[in-house]
Amino acid sequence: MRKKASSHNRYAIYLRCSTDDQTQGDFTTIDTQRKINSRYINEHGGILAGEYVDEGRTGTNLNRPGWKELLKDAKAGLFDYVCCTYMSRMARGNQYYVAEYLLNEVNVSIVLVQEHFTLDLAGHVNREMTILMDGIYPKMVSQWTSTKMSEMVAQGYFCGGTIPFGYLAVPVETAALSANGKTPPKKLVVNPDEAKIVEHAFNRYLEKDTIASVRDYLNSVTARKWTMYTTKYLLTNCTYTGIQQFGKWHNDNAHPALIDRETWQLVQDRLRTASQKNTRGPRSDEYTYYLRGLITCPHCGCKYTNSCAKNGAVRYYECHHGKKKLTNCPVCRVNADALHEAVLKEIKHAVEHRTVMHRLIRDSEGWSKADGSLKAQRGQLGKLLQFTNVQINNLTTLLAAGRAQQSLLSKLDTLEYKKNTTAAEIERLDNLIAKSTLIRPTAEMVQSAWARLTEAWDYISEEERIALMGTFVKEVVVNEKNSVTLHMTINARNPEFRIRNNLKNGSGDWI
Template identity: 25%
Template sequence: MVKQQINNTALYLRLSRDDENYGDSISIETQRTILRQFVKENGFHVVDEYVDDGWSGTNFERPAFQRMIADIESGKVNCVITKDLSRFGREHVMMDYYLEFYFVDKKVRYIAVSDGEDTDKGLSDFVPFKNLFNEWFAKDTSRKIKTSMNAKFRAGERTCAYAPIGYKKHPDIKNKLAVDEETKWIVEKIYALALLGNGAAKVTKLLIAEKIPTPGYLNYKRYGTFANIYADAPEEKSYAWTIAQVKSILKDETYIGNSVHYRETNVSYKNKHRIRKDRSEWLRVENTHEPIISKEDFEKVQDQIASRRRMSKTATTQIFAGLVKCADCGWSLGFGTNRQNKTPYSHYHCSRYGQLGKEQCSMHYIRYDVLYAYVLSRIQYWSKEAQTNEEKLLKRLLSASDKETGTIKKKQTNELKKAEKRKAEIDSLFTRMYEDFVSERITEYNFQMMSVKYQNEQAELEDKIAELKKKMDAVRQNESDAEKWIALIKEYAEPTELTAPLLNALIEKIAVHEAVKHEDGTREQEVEIYYRFIGKID
C-alpha cells in the first residue's frame, strides 16, 4: 500500500498596484477567502500564507515569493496553491520554468483554483497559452498606464507619494501641489544661503548647525513614514542633512513652478531597474503650481553651481579646480599650500594617494606656479597660431586628431564588426530554430527557453552596437570640431593671465604624470592638456 503524501501547503496571494483598478474580484481578501475555502473542503495542511501586496507579476524577486521558495528548498513546503495562474506570475518563460521544471524537480504540487489546474492531475495543454495571455495583459496594462500618466503630466498634474519639502498635496485639487507655509522657509533659506555664494557643502553645514529638520524627518513627524529610520534614532538624525539633498533642492525646477518628468525610466515592463534618461528626453511642463523661488534667483544659483570653484583659506579662487587629474588613477589632484617656508607656495597632489596611501597611487606632486606657467604658455601659443595662420592650424589640428584617435577607432571598428557578425548569426539561428519548432523537431518548452536566450543576446548586441557607434562618433574629430575650437580660442586673443572662465571654456582636463628625478638632481614631469572639442594636441 502506497502512503499518501501529506500536502504541506503554501497559500500564495499577490496583488499589484495595477490590479487594484479591477475591483474586489482579485483583492487580497477575496483571494484569501477562495483559498481557505478550497483547502478546508479538500483537507490540505496549510503551513503558511505568503502575501505580496503591491508587487508586479513580472517580477519574481518578490519578498514573500522568495520566502516561499526558501521554504520549498528547506522541505517545509511541498504544495503551492494560488487563486489562478496570474497570481503566481505574469511572465510566461518564468512560469514555464517553475511549472515544468522547478516544481517537478522539487516534487511540489501546484494548484491554480479558478483555472482548474493541478500538477497532480496533469496540467492542461492551454497552460502555456494562459501564461502568455497573462504576460500580454501585463504588457498592455503597462502601456495603458504609461499613456495615462503621460496625459496627466502634459495636463500639468503632479503625481507623487510625498510632496517635495516646501510643498504639500493640494487639499482640494487632485494631483496638484500647494505651497506649505510651515516648511517653505527651509527652501527659501537654502536658496538665500546659495545666493550669498555658499556651495552645497557649506549650506549643508549651516543647516546642521542650526538643527533644521530634514524632509524625511518632517514626513515622519507628519505621516509616520520612515519610522524604521527615525523612531528610535538620536536627535541629531532629525537634522542630518547631506550634500546630495541640498544639491537636489538647488537644482529642482519644482521650486520655480515647473514639473519635470521622465528623468528616469524602467528598463522594460518586466525589468523594474531604473536607468537615467538623457536630458533631451525629459518632459518639462511649466507653471504647474505656485513657485517658491523666483526664476531670476534660480538661474543665478544655476550659474553659480556651473562656475563655482572651491575657495582656498586665503579666499583666493582655485582656477584649476575640477580640471587637474592624476594621469594614472584618474582622481582629482588635491590643492594645498606649504606654509613652512619663508615664502609659502601652493601645489597639487593626487587625492587618492593622500587618502589611501602609496598602495593605491603616488604623489604626482606639481607646484601651482609651475602648472600655471606651463598652461598659460600653451594657450598663448595656440592663441597666436589661431590669430596669425588659421588655415595652417586647422590642418595641423586635424592631423594631430587623426593620430590621437586612430588606435581607438581601429579597436572600436573591430569590436563593431564582431558584434554585427554575431548578431547576424543569432538572427540566422533564431530563424532555423523557429523552423524546427514548426516542424516539431523541438518542443515548445525548449523553443521558448531558447527564444529567451537568443532574444536577450540580441538585445545585448543591439545595445553594444549602438554604444560602439556612439563612441566612434564621439572620438571622430572632424573639421567642424577643429573649427569650433579655433573660433573659441580666437576669442581669447593673446591672454596675459589665466582665469577660471577661460580655463573651463578651452580645456576639458589636465592630466599630470608622476615626476621623474634624474641623477643630476633635475626633475622632469609630463603634463597633458586635453582641449575641448579636439582633445590632446600638444
C-alpha cells in the first residue's frame, strides 16, 4: 500500500537480487535498483534514512541479513516507507505477504516504484496474480536448471566444481553457441602428464596397500600438498573411470577414462577391507582404569581420560583437550599399565620406608584444624557463662539472706534460662570443633594401615581397587611422557572406607 508522500517522509531503500535475477536483465542489478529508488525519493522530496542490501540472496524466504536489519530499524521507527522497484525484490510469493504484514505492524509501508496497482477489483486481481507469478518463477527456474543439467550430463559436459587431477576442462565451440554469443560448455579431456601420475598412484596402492604410500608418492612428484583425505578422494573418485556423476544425473561414458574399471573396483575393495580392519571393536569392559579422574595435565589444564589403541590391546590415559585437538599437548597420553605399576610401587615404597611416610604426613593437607571463629565464639560464650554463674550466685546469696522479692526471683529465672542456653551452645561448638580437628597419626600407624591395604590388593574386587587407589592418591600430574608428579595423601576420600580380606572367595567385603 502506497502512502501519500510529503517533504517530511523518511524513506529506506531495500535492494535485493539473486544470481538467477542478475542473468535476466539489468533492471534487477543492485546498482540499477539503487538509481531508480533514489530518483523516486528525490522527486517526492523525501529523506533517505537508510539503505539495506541483500545481494545473491533468494527471495523465497526472509532469512536474509539485510532484511533482518531493515525490520529491526523499522521497529525502532527510523523511517516511514521502504522503497522497492518490484514486489519480487522484497520477497517472492507468500513471503511477500509476511514481509508486508511485519512492516505494517510497525506503521511502515512498502512503496513499489516500478509496479502500480489500482485500488479497484481489477487492480487487486492484478496484484494477486503478480505475487503468484513471482512465487512460481523460482520453481520454474529450478525446473529449467534441472532440465539443462540433465542434458549437459547426457552430452558429457563438465558441470562445474573442482577439475579432477589428471584432466583439463576445455570449452566446446559450436556454431550455434558462437552465433548467439553464449559461453560454450566444457568437457573433460586428459592431461597427459598428470594422467600418468594418477595411473601410477592406483598401481602403487595395489602394491603397497596403504594410502600413506600413495600420499608420499604424490607429494614427491607434484607441486600440490596431498593429505590422507585428498589422496583417498583421488583413489575413490569414479570420474577416473569415465563416469560423470552430478547430483542425481549419471553418465557412464562422459569423458576418456584414466583407470580401467576393474582396477578401480579392486582398489575400492582393498580400501573397504582396510577400513574394516581398522575399525575399532567394542571396548573391553574387563580393563579397569584405577586412576581415572585423578590425573591432570598441567599443559592444557584438563583431566586425562581413558583411551586405547590397537583394538584395545594397549590402554592409555589421554589428555582430554589433546584428544579433541583443542590444544597441541606435548604429552597427550601415557601408558595406563605402566602408570598403575609405578603408582603401586611408590605406595609400597612409602609403606617400607618411614622417612618417606614422615614426609607424606608433613606435606599432607588432610588434617584440618578447627575454624578460628568457632574457637573465638566458644571463648566468648565461656566468659558469658562464667559471668552468668557469678550473677546467679549473687542472687542466691541475697535470697538466702531473706530478701525474697518477686523481682529477684524473676531475674533468677532469666539467668538460669540464659545459663542453660549458653551451656547448650558451648556443647554444640565443642562438638563442631572436635569434628573439625583430626588426631595427627604417627608414621607407624599409617604404615601399618597401608600395609594391610596393599596386602589386600590381590583379593579385592575392581571397584574396591578404584576406591582404594583414591585412598592413597590425591593427584597425578603428567609432566612429560615418562615423568609424572605423584601427590599422595594419608587420608581416604571416604573416611569410613575399610576392607576386610575374605580369602575364601578372593574378594573384599565392605564393612
